[in-house]
Amino acid sequence: MSEVTVKNLQADVQSLPVRKVNTRLMKLKRALPLFIMMLPGLIYLLINNYLPMFGLIIAFKDINFAKGILASDWIGFKNFEYLFSTRDAFVITRNTILYNGGFIILNTVLAIAVAIMLNEIKNKLAKGFYQSVILMPFLISMVIVSYLGYAFLSEDTGYLNHTILPLLGLDEVSWYSEAKYWPYILTFINMWKGIGFLCVIYLAAIIGIDQEFYEAATLDGANKWKQIIHITIPSIMPVIIMMTLLAIGRIFYSDFGLFYQVPMNSGAIYDTTNVIDTYVYRGLMQLGDIGMSAAAGLYQSVVGFILVLVSNYLVRRKSKDNALF
């Protein structure tokens, strides 16, 4: 029997109103294996993502484990009043936004510069070598990064205090108790660890540029610098805009490891190392102040959500294809 006939028959069956309910059931039954495939993943999302979303109500409760989470007393916005009456709320918001804002600008500029330079290297072996080595810090866990940091910054034995500073005739610095140095240290480490990753993305965009543009420009006598300014950068602009807006959408979330591990949880430098994520963690695990911690977490989730929506709206206006949704 030809395929056409089978299709016609199916169409006939579907067009009969009496059979409609039956066919829907049949469709569901036929899709049963697909539903079974989805089940583990969906259950995981329910536990790992959706239950905690409902758990956000604890920000409005006075948690009492004896009573249980659901039976604890509602206290309205009290937790938020406490949170925003302290200086902490200001400090963690300021730090989070300034650090992430700085990271976005510096990392983007440096990553693009590195990607352009990598693209200029014609020797395949050298190019591969540079790229793999620059990407290497991406593979190293933050715990080990904090070991590396400690080897440089330790007060008595660190490389800076013991070798570099005496060489320059400067006094030793107790790095882990002086807040003013940390914006530079953390920015540097973030670049060190993140540049390789970002530059892979930009390099992929640069490689995708049509070579004919460059050939034409060379014929017109444009030098390398002019080509970079007038061809390379404009061509990868959509990628730059998309990556930047995505990062802005995440500006309320920090790299917890960077801000917790690398400063070794040193209290003396909280003023410049405390961000929303570390604040929430310390509130929960060290101070046992669940209410305040939950309030700060909800503040982060909600503002973060709004920022994602806004940044996506902006991407969408620029180019529909690059928008997340």
Added chain:
Amino acid sequence: MYRSDRITNWISHSFLLILAAGSIIPLILLLSSSFSSEASILKEGYSFFPKEFSFAAYEYLLTNSASILRAYGVTIFVTVFGTFVSLAMTAFLAYALSRRDLPYRNFFTFIVFFTLLFNGGLVPTYLVFTQVFDIKNTIWALIVPGLLMNGFNVLLMRTFFMTSIPEPVIESARMDGAGEFRTFFSIILPLSLPILATIGLLQTIFYWNDWFNGLVYITEPSLFSIQNMLNRMLSDIQFLASSNLGTNTSSAASQIPTTGVRMAIAVIGILPILIAYPFFQKYLVKGIALGSVKG
């Protein structure tokens, strides 16, 4: 060749060389101090060339290897098991979502997608995993929370299935009488090795390097991964002496080459990844570039 070309080439080479050196140098400091004698570190500080060459740290690790081997075992188990389950769950969900004939497809896709936009954060997650599901101080705490599957990978894989596997292939498998699972295992998976390798690799790195779950959910030293062990040792120098790492009594604890040993454990913590790096480097680069393109 234009003069400006030569100059850009020259500038590029020197800048990248400096950057590459900067990426490696801290690791050399780590390696060097793991081979330095304790006394020389205390006296001379960390340095790039061991002032007094010594294997003491590694000898100590060898003779007191029980808890380190255990931590290594925990890390390996978590990485292998976690990556495997993660890949299976991600691929199953992504494949079902990639099928245009899946009933309520938009609804299910939205369920996955929404997790990328909004999340409950640490506190409710912690309460779910400790109060509702009591996984504190179990091996599951290192595997399940946060890491097992993420919506981004699901959407990435779904896009791959939709764009790289022609629908007639699935159609003809069904004509031949293959069930959904048979189709999935014997036709879809073999065609999807590139995306499986990419996501599997990223998952492996994330599991190997994860310390956050251990920090939050594990207090029992026998369940520490390598990262958690390092983490604990950095925050508490005495941990090395007091834990079962040293079977020695506390009087002997002062002789433990603490600094060197810590650095040596850090070295063996990154060594497997660095050794394997040249082999998976190509896939990693592909994976990163792929991940930046929207799903």
